[in-house]
Amino acid sequence: MDYIGEHLLPGQLGHFFIVLSLVASLVASFSYFRSAQSKIDTDAAYWKKLARVSFIIESFSVLAIFSILFYIIYNHLFEYHYAWKHSSRSLEFKYMLACFWEGQEGSFLLWSFWHCVLGLILIRTSRKWEAPVMTVISFAQFCLATMIAGIYIFNWKMGSNPFVLLRDAGVLDSAPALHLDMDVNQALRPDYMASIKDGNDLNPLLQNYWMVIHPPVLFMGFASTIVPFAFVIAGLWKKQFGEWTKPALPWALFSAAILGVGIMMGAMWAYESLTFGGYWAWDPVENASLVPWLILIAAIHTLLIYKHSGHSLRVTHLFFILSFGFVLYSTFLTRSGILGESSVHAFTDLGMNWQLLAFLLVFVVPALTWFIKSYKEIPTIKKEESGASREFWMFIGSLVFFLSAIVIIGKTSLPVFNKLFGTKIAPPEDAEFAYNSIQVYVAVIIALLTAVTQYLKYKDTPAKYFWKKIALPTVLAVIAATLVLVFGDINYNKKGPGFLGAIWLAVACSIYTIIANIAYIWLGMKGKLKLSGGSISHFGFGMVLLGILLSSSKKEVLSNNINGIPAPLGANEDPRENLTLVKGLTSDMGKYTLTYEGDSAHPKKALWFYKIRFKSKDGKEEFVLQPNAFVNYKGNEGLMANPSSRHYWDHDVFTYITSLPNPEKQEDTASFHTTALRPGDSLFYSNGFMVLGDVKAKDSLPVELFGSNGSLHEASLKIFSKTGSIYSVTSKLAVAKGEMLSLPDTIIAESLVLQLQKVNPDKSIELGVKESNAVMKYVTLKAYKFPFIRLLWFGVLITATGIIISMVRRIRAAV
Amino acid sequence: MKKIHIVLLVLIAGTIAVLLTFLKTASTYDTVDTAMAKPGKFVHLMARLDKTQPIEYDALKNPNYLSFTAVDTTGRAVKVVYHSAKPDNLEISERLVLKGKYQDGFFDCKDIQTKCPSKYKEDMKATDKTLQNNAAPLPAATNSEAIKY
Numbered sequence: 005m006d007y008i009g010e011h012l013l014p015g016q017l018g019h020f021f022i023v024l025s026l027v028a029s030l031v032a033s034f035s036y037f038r039s040a041q042s043k044i045d046t047d048a049a050y051w052k053k054l055a056r057v058s059f060i061i062e063s064f065s066v067l068a069i070f071s072i073l074f075y076i077i078y079n080h081l082f083e084y085h086y087a088w089k090h091s092s093r094s095l096e097f098k099y100m101l102a103c104f105w106e107g108q109e110g111s112f113l114l115w116s117f118w119h120c121v122l123g124l125i126l127i128r129t130s131r132k133w134e135a136p137v138m139t140v141i142s143f144a145q146f147c148l149a150t151m152i153a154g155i156y157i158f159n160w161k162m163g164s165n166p167f168v169l170l171r172d173a174g175v176l177d178s179a180p181a182l183h184l185d186m187d188v189n190q191a192l193r194p195d196y197m198a199s200i201k202d203g204n205d206l207n208p209l210l211q212n213y214w215m216v217i218h219p220p221v222l223f224m225g226f227a228s229t230i231v232p233f234a235f236v237i238a239g240l241w242k243k244q245f246g247e248w249t250k251p252a253l254p255w256a257l258f259s260a261a262i263l264g265v266g267i268m269m270g271a272m273w274a275y276e277s278l279t280f281g282g283y284w285a286w287d288p289v290e291n292a293s294l295v296p297w298l299i300l301i302a303a304i305h306t307l308l309i310y311k312h313s314g315h316s317l318r319v320t321h322l323f324f325i326l327s328f329g330f331v332l333y334s335t336f337l338t339r340s341g342i343l344g345e346s347s348v349h350a351f352t353d354l355g356m357n358w359q360l361l362a363f364l365l366v367f368v369v370p371a372l373t374w375f376i377k378s379y380k381e382i383p384t385i386k387k388e389e390s391g392a393s394r395e396f397w398m399f400i401g402s403l404v405f406f407l408s409a410i411v412i413i414g415k416t417s418l419p420v421f422n423k424l425f426g427t428k429i430a431p432p433e434d435a436e437f438a439y440n441s442i443q444v445y446v447a448v449i450i451a452l453l454t455a456v457t458q459y460l461k462y463k464d465t466p467a468k469y470f471w472k473k474i475a476l477p478t479v480l481a482v483i484a485a486t487l488v489l490v491f492g493d494i495n496y497n498k499k500g501p502g503f504l505g506a507i508w509l510a511v512a513c514s515i516y517t518i519i520a521n522i523a524y525i526w527l528g529m530k531g532k533l534k535l536s537g538g539s540i541s542h543f544g545f546g547m548v549l550l551g552i553l554l555s556s557s558k559k560e561v562l563s564n565n566i567n568g569i570p571a572p573l574g575a576n577e578d579p580r581e582n583l584t585l586v587k588g589l590t591s592d593m594g595k596y597t598l599t600y601e602g603d604s605a606h607p608k609k610a611l612w613f614y615k616i617r618f619k620s621k622d623g624k625e626e627f628v629l630q631p632n633a634f635v636n637y638k639g640n641e642g643l644m645a646n647p648s649s650r651h652y653w654d655h656d657v658f659t660y661i662t663s664l665p666n667p668e669k670q671e672d673t674a675s676f677h678t679t680a681l682r683p684g685d686s687l688f689y690s691n692g693f694m695v696l697g698d699v700k701a702k703d704s705l706p707v708e709l710f711g712s713n714g715s716l717h718e719a720s721l722k723i724f725s726k727t728g729s730i731y732s733v734t735s736k737l738a739v740a741k742g743e744m745l746s747l748p749d750t751i752i753a754e755s756l757v758l759q760l761q762k763v764n765p766d767k768s769i770e771l772g773v774k775e776s777n778a779v780m781k782y783v784t785l786k787a788y789k790f791p792f793i794r795l796l797w798f799g800v801l802i803t804a805t806g807i808i809i810s811m812v813r814r815i816r817a818a819v
Numbered sequence: 820m821k822k823i824h825i826v827l828l829v830l831i832a833g834t835i836a837v838l839l840t841f842l843k844t845a846s847t848y849d850t851v852d853t854a855m856a857k858p859g860k861f862v863h864l865m866a867r868l869d870k871t872q873p874i875e876y877d878a879l880k881n882p883n884y885l886s887f888t889a890v891d892t893t894g895r896a897v898k899v900v901y902h903s904a905k906p907d908n909l910e911i912s913e914r915l916v917l918k919g920k921y922q923d924g925f926f927d928c929k930d931i932q933t934k935c936p937s938k939y940k941e942d943m944k945a946t947d948k949t950l951q952n953n954a955a956p957l958p959a960a961t962n963s964e965a966i967k968y
Contacts, residue, residue, distance in 0.1 A: 388821045388822065388823070389822075389823060391822060396822070396823065399823065400823075400826055400830075403826070403827065403830055404830065407830055407831070407833075407834045410834060411834055411837050411838060411841075414838045414841070415838070415841055418845070428847055428848045429842065429845045429846075429847060429848075430845060430846045430847050430848045430862070430863040431845060431846065431863075432841070432844040432845050432846055432861075433844075433846060433861040433918075433929070438841060438844065442837055565882065565883055580881075580882070580883030580902055580903065581883070581903065582878075582882040582883050582903060582904045583882060584878045584879055584882040586879070643907045644907075662882070662903075662904035663876075663878045663882060663904040663905055663907065664907075665878070755879060782878060782879060784878045784882040784904050786904075
């Protein structure tokens with residue numbers, strides 16, 4: 005049947021290029037394999053040429069798939085499921101890329117795209133390593149191509165195709181309105197496209213600029229971990245153990261810088277657009293990307309040990325294999341749906357679990373087997389390292405990094421453990437503390453080693469040299485750390501003195517790292533920045549650690565609310581963290597007063613901005629924050645809030661909306677209850693009571709307004725709220741030109757509406773009282789103070805810069 | 820034995836110890852009955868919102884008090900108290916993971932994770948509903964221009 009309004013050509017082209025990329029990557033893998041295996045030069049060259057052509061065709065196909073999918077999204081071709089599911093007509097251009105990688109298919113494509121870029125660079129640069137290294141990468145490309153193939157093999161669906169049509173995706177099957185005769189068993193109406201006017205749109209939480217750039221950077225990081233892995237395999241294959249380390253080192257450094265920055269961009273996104281109140285929550289998805297990075301850093305350090313001393317080559321093999329292995333394991337964790345219970349933001353299950361598992365095993369199992377089989381052949385040094393050598397302590401540092409990664413991934417794998425053994429173990433009460441309580445000691449050890457180790461020489465260090473060099477930075481660090489600890493007011497006491505002590509120790513050690521590494525640039529490297537990549541990145545890493553420790557341990561809840569808790573607060577009683585602000589009314593919050601001044605709407609979307617004015621009580625600060633929220637956005641009932649923060653050099657004030665009155669449920673159903681009152685009488689309402697004061701009749705009323713028999717009565721009321729507030733209201737009742745007029749008076753803060761309904765000659769009155777929530781607009785919010793968060797962001801930048809400086813130096817050395 | 824091997828052993832033993840302690844502090848996934856059986860113990864209660872019972876939350880009176888009834892798959896119900904703002908998708912959630920402990924006759928909840936029939940999971944019913952709403956006023960293709968969204 006022909007359907008009206010469909011554009012089928014892009015999809016057909018897309019399918020073609022998917023198949024082409026699948027075939028081309030398989031040909032490339034096979035040809036590179038033959039080239040690497042061939043003992044005859046001309047034969048090897050022939051296969052290599054074929055492989056290169058195939059890889060270039062493959063790269064072109066991936067680019068074509070990418071462009072076609074973007075074309076579909078850009079032109080709102082909602083007959084394609086991917087566009088319908090992830091985008092909409094109101095989506096801004098800048099978020100079109102973000103919606104591209106909201107789905108699994110798009111993010112696999114992104115990953116594949118970076119492999120192409122890296123592969124093309126390797127073809128140009130890796131010379132004799134090209135064939136074995138590219139065999140691995142081409143094969144990974146083949147695996148990724150299967151993920152988006154969407155081909156059925158004996159009823160088993162391989163991959164999920166991004167060019168599936170909406171009508172083939174099953175979404176419309178249960179919609180009778182779109183079928184002939186309103187019957188789902190009948191065929192689809194030929195004009196069904198006429199009622200598909202708009203797509204589902206990008207998840208509002210992902211409508212953030214960080215979501216445009218964080219995934220590409222992160223995936224470049226993920227993709228690049230394959231390069232050192234491929235060099236390890238190439239080394240094992242060609243039995244040129246150790247030789248591969250030279251070309252692999254710059255790639256490993258590149259990967260570490262990009263992956264690190266990618267992870268922290270994700271943290272920035274979380275900080276700016278999620279509402280768990282921070283940048284890191286030890287969520288499985290975060291852990292899964294951190295673990296490969298930690299292992300990669302360990303691998304880089306053991307590689308440097310090998311380069312300078314000949315030790316640690318074996319473990320370097322293992323670390324590079326595992327760092328890529330854990331990228332694949334993370335892929336399995338975050339995409340298989342196995343984290344469902346424990347993660348807030350894993351991908352949804354596409355029913356590809358076995359395929360993902362196969363992707364993991366097909367690389368890790370042969371690599372580890374090969375490594376174990378060649379273990380004895382990999383050269384090692386029998387002589388023991390000296391305890392005063394750099395390599396000894398660097399090795400311990402790498403080992404601690406690696407084991408800390410294992411601990412993290414072990415805890416994260418709880419759902420896998422449950423699945424394997426049928427257990428029902430849940431994360432502990434304070435899941436974050438379970439990580440922090442261990443990682444704080446890792447921070448202490450790593451910071452200490454990072455500070456000291458550079459002052460040791462490879463092989464052996466004369467004691468005199470060491471103490472002479474390290475004395476000055478140590479003294480400076482002791483002074484600085486003492487000052488920070490004495491005046492820094494770091495008194496995080498929620499977890500007892502032991503944990504606080506550990507935080508203090510870690511703060512002191514990270515200050516030591518910062519100072520010792522800056523000092524080393526002059527004391528050890530004589531100020532030559534080009535050679536000081538290591539010290540610069542270690543200095544940045546010290547800042548990262550210090551920033552993490554300070555911002556977390558000194559994080560303050562500003563919106564403390566003791567309303568509803570019996571005072572005094574019990575020792576273990578948390579002050580409640582949400583505060584409600586009624587529009588126009590100034591409320592008290594710690595050192596600030598807050599006013600909810602109003603709201604404004606996004607011109608196109610159900611996105612609201614809430615204007616909250618912060619004024620410090622000492623009168624020194626005044627600013628407006630505009631946290632926003634998507635309200636009942638496109639079928640997502642409820643609100644999705646984005647925080648807003650005010651940045652200072654030393655802290656951020658951070659706030660977000662936690663609750664709003666639901667406009668639809670806010671119909672004013674309450675009605676007036678009428679009570680007779682005399683002056684001096686009091687009347688109770690739910691939140692206090694009111695007293696009727698004077699009742700007066702006004703005379704000399706203007707005849708043109710009131711007519712001849714007009715009257716105007718005023719009744720003054722005092723309202724005493726339970727909260728201690730007192731309000732005065734003068735209610736008026738007018739009779740003008742034979743008509744009775746009485747405007748209700750509203751006391752917003754008390755949700756109270758009063759109406760003077762009748763005044764008797766004896767000054768007794770009838771008062772209508774209504775209590776209603778509908779009269780008020782309010783927001784409920786949380787506010788935090790994050791101190792020294794900038795230290796963290798700058799630290800990340802400096803660390804990455806340092807790594808890149810090292811990389812440039814190593815590339816020059818490798819050429 | 821080399822120094823490095825001693826360090827290696829100590830660190831690996833430490834890692835194993837850390838992981839085992841973690842398993843010890845870990846909590847469990849429970850139903851209402853099993854949660855009630857261990858009062859005061861922190862558990863993950865798997866349940867859903869009992870929509871026949873009222874939800875008590877008034878941000879104006881106290882933004883940090885939410886109370887509702889949760890019912891598990893066996894049909895057992897328990898009153899839940901949560902001292903924070905009401906998760907906005909509570910009413911439409913199809914499952915809840917309630918982290919807290921049962922004590923004094925109610926479930927004192929520290930954290931609520933709501934599982935919603937998200938459109939990203941392509942709930943067929945929700946999709947059909949929107950499509951039906953969109954399509955219902957469409958008598959024929961010819962006058963589809965008249966339909967405004």
